[in-house]
Amino acid sequence: MLPANSNPPVKVLTDYLWFNTRRRRELINITEMVSELVERSGIQEGFVLVSAMHITAGVYINDHEPGLWEDIEEWLEKLAPSGIAYKHHQTGEDNGDAHLKNLLIGHEVTVPITKGVLDLGPWQQIFYAEFDGCRKKRVIIKAMGI
Amino acid sequence: MLPANSNPPVKVLTDYLWFNTRRRRELINITEMVSELVERSGIQEGFVLVSAMHITAGVYINDHEPGLWEDIEEWLEKLAPSGIAYKHHQTGEDNGDAHLKNLLIGHEVTVPITKGVLDLGPWQQIFYAEFDGCRKKRVIIKAMGI
Amino acid sequence: MLPANSNPPVKVLTDYLWFNTRRRRELINITEMVSELVERSGIQEGFVLVSAMHITAGVYINDHEPGLWEDIEEWLEKLAPSGIAYKHHQTGEDNGDAHLKNLLIGHEVTVPITKGVLDLGPWQQIFYAEFDGCRKKRVIIKAMGI
Numbered sequence: 480m481l482p483a484n485s486n487p488p489v490k491v492l493t494d495y496l497w498f499n500t501r502r503r504r505e506l507i508n509i510t511e512m513v514s515e516l517v518e519r520s521g522i523q524e525g526f527v528l529v530s531a532m533h534i535t536a537g538v539y540i541n542d543h544e545p546g547l548w549e550d551i552e553e554w555l556e557k558l559a560p561s562g563i564a565y566k567h568h569q570t571g572e573d574n575g576d577a578h579l580k581n582l583l584i585g586h587e588v589t590v591p592i593t594k595g596v597l598d599l600g601p602w603q604q605i606f607y608a609e610f611d612g613c614r615k616k617r618v619i620i621k622a623m624g625i
Numbered sequence: 626m627l628p629a630n631s632n633p634p635v636k637v638l639t640d641y642l643w644f645n646t647r648r649r650r651e652l653i654n655i656t657e658m659v660s661e662l663v664e665r666s667g668i669q670e671g672f673v674l675v676s677a678m679h680i681t682a683g684v685y686i687n688d689h690e691p692g693l694w695e696d697i698e699e700w701l702e703k704l705a706p707s708g709i710a711y712k713h714h715q716t717g718e719d720n721g722d723a724h725l726k727n728l729l730i731g732h733e734v735t736v737p738i739t740k741g742v743l744d745l746g747p748w749q750q751i752f753y754a755e756f757d758g759c760r761k762k763r764v765i766i767k768a769m770g771i
Numbered sequence: 772m773l774p775a776n777s778n779p780p781v782k783v784l785t786d787y788l789w790f791n792t793r794r795r796r797e798l799i800n801i802t803e804m805v806s807e808l809v810e811r812s813g814i815q816e817g818f819v820l821v822s823a824m825h826i827t828a829g830v831y832i833n834d835h836e837p838g839l840w841e842d843i844e845e846w847l848e849k850l851a852p853s854g855i856a857y858k859h860h861q862t863g864e865d866n867g868d869a870h871l872k873n874l875l876i877g878h879e880v881t882v883p884i885t886k887g888v889l890d891l892g893p894w895q896q897i898f899y900a901e902f903d904g905c906r907k908k909r910v911i912i913k914a915m916g917i
Contacts, residue, residue, distance in 0.1 A: 486632060486778060486780040486781070487780075487781070488632040488633075489632070489633070489635055489770075489771050489781055491670040491671070491770070491771065493670070493737070493739050493744070524783040524785070524915070525783070525915060526672075526818075526820060526913070526915065528672060528735055528737055530735070530736075530737065531746075532745065532746030532747075532749065533746050533748065533749075534686065534687045534688050534746070534748050534749060539874060540826065540878060541826045541870060541873065541874060542826050542859075542870060544859060544862060546857070546858035546859045546860075546861050546862060547857075547858070547859040547867065547870055549858045550857045550858050550859050550867055550870070550871070551870070551871070551874065554851070554871050554874075558704060558850060559700070565692070565693075565696045566692035566693070566695045566696050567688075567690060567692045567693040567696050568692075569692050570690060570692060575693065575696055578687060578688060578693055578696070578697070579696070579697070579700050581687065582685060582687060582697065582700075582729075582730055583729070583874075583875070584874055585731065585877065586686060587734065587735060588879065589735055589820055589822070589879060589881055590822075591785070591820055591822065591911055591913040593785050593913070598785075598911060598913070599824065600823075600824030600825050600826070600909065601824075602825065602826050603824060603825075603826060617746065619737055619744060621672070621737040621739070621744070623670070623671060623672065623769075623770065623915075624783070624915065625781050625783065632778060634778040634779075635778070635779070635781055635917050637816040637817070637916070637917065639816070639883070639885050639890075672818075674818060674881055674883055676881070676882075676883065677892075678891065678892030678893075678895065679892050679894065679895075680832065680833045680834050680892070680894050680895060704850060705846070711838070711839075711842045712838035712839070712841045712842050713834075713836060713838045713839040713842050714838075715838050716836060716838060721839065721842055724833060724834060724839055724842070724843070725842070725843070725846050727833065728831060728833060728843065728846075728875075728876055729875070731877065732832060733880065733881060735881055763892065765883055765890060767818070767883040767885070767890070769816070769817060769818065769915075769916065
């Protein structure tokens with residue numbers, strides 16, 4: 480006999496990672512933190528959203544290779560340079576470039592969860608990219624699935 | 626005694642926002658519209674996808690600050706310029722730059738829903754960015770959760 | 772009388788598309804493949820994530836127009852050029868530009884499923900963009916909904 484309810488219940492996990500970097504720009508590999516939260520959620524099949532809650536920081540997936548990190552930083556600085564008289568600076572801010580870097584690299588990734596773990600490719604790692612740090616900032620981790 | 630089904634049912638809301646801008650390029654803050662739809666859905670925990678259904682418009686999250694909007698527009702024009710003899714224009718179109726701006730800034734965001742509301746950071750606002758307007762275009766709002 | 776469980780069960784489909792392109796850079800329209808998997812899943816309302824599992828390939832949505840494909844390729848090469856002495860190349864790799872192209876165009880899209888089909892706009896097509904091919908690479912297709 481089937482139980483009264485044979486459907487697996489939908490599970491949701493919500494958590495927040497806090498960062499307060501010492502340098503203005505910093506790159507942090509958060510794959511392990513996300514992975515642990517997914518394991519704790521008990522979700523076997525679903526999605527996890529990893530999303531910066533600030534508009535001057537990014538979240539992206541790429542390689543864990545220090546040379547490439549420098550390439551990415553130089554590239555971001557070339558395409559979204561600091562030291563420019565952005566109109567945004569007339570408000571007293573000085574982080575116009577950080578907003579553009581956020582838009583260029585993106586602030587969120589959605590990672591599939593399969594058989595209870597992050598279903599990432601062999602080289603895929605999740606990074607938090609701080610572009611205007613030295614203050615408390617958050618990333619939301621929200622997983623949903625069965 | 627437990628009810629026959631103690632799992633909360635999955636709720637889905639689908640709606641479409643229509644835009645017909647007067648200018649070719651325009652920026653519209655749609656946070657409130659998305660927020661109202663999420664409230665109407667009754668979803669307490671889940672995700673809402675906000676996605677342009679056209680390939681010459683973007684959806685992104687950033688700051689509600691007019692100076693920054695100008696910075697973003699100038700930046701998009703610099704990296705994905707108009708006035709270039711794109712091969713796409715051999716079809717009779719003249720909006721090659723709008724396609725590239727769409728790819729640069731992205732056409733979709735996924736926003737977490739927590740305790741019945743959009744779980745956005747303090748400065749995060751959702752924008753529809755029109756790059757080839759003066760005609761009817763749509764954004765899909767699709768929310769799913771419990 | 773209602774059945775013991777009147778909530779529709781959550782369905783999940785996970786599949787992987789394999790590519791092994793003959794040329795280093797290649798563009799493949801995968802809309803039909805994704806569409807068939809969504810149909811097979813039986814999901815009526817939900818989301819499908821289409822995500823490259825490699826850090827030197829992209830997934831994006833844009834127009835099925837060969838002239839535009841050339842424009843996009845030239846644009847990617849302009850903003851994330853090959854033939855540069857990237858620091859990443861000190862590891863023996865020669866694909867630094869492919870990493871940057873991946874970051875520029877993005878590696879994932881989330882497509883809404885409505886009434887059992889991909890809810891795309893009239894011109895929206897899903898593409899796999901290979902930036903460092905001639906070897907086996909994967910895209911995950913993960914759909915969830917009711």
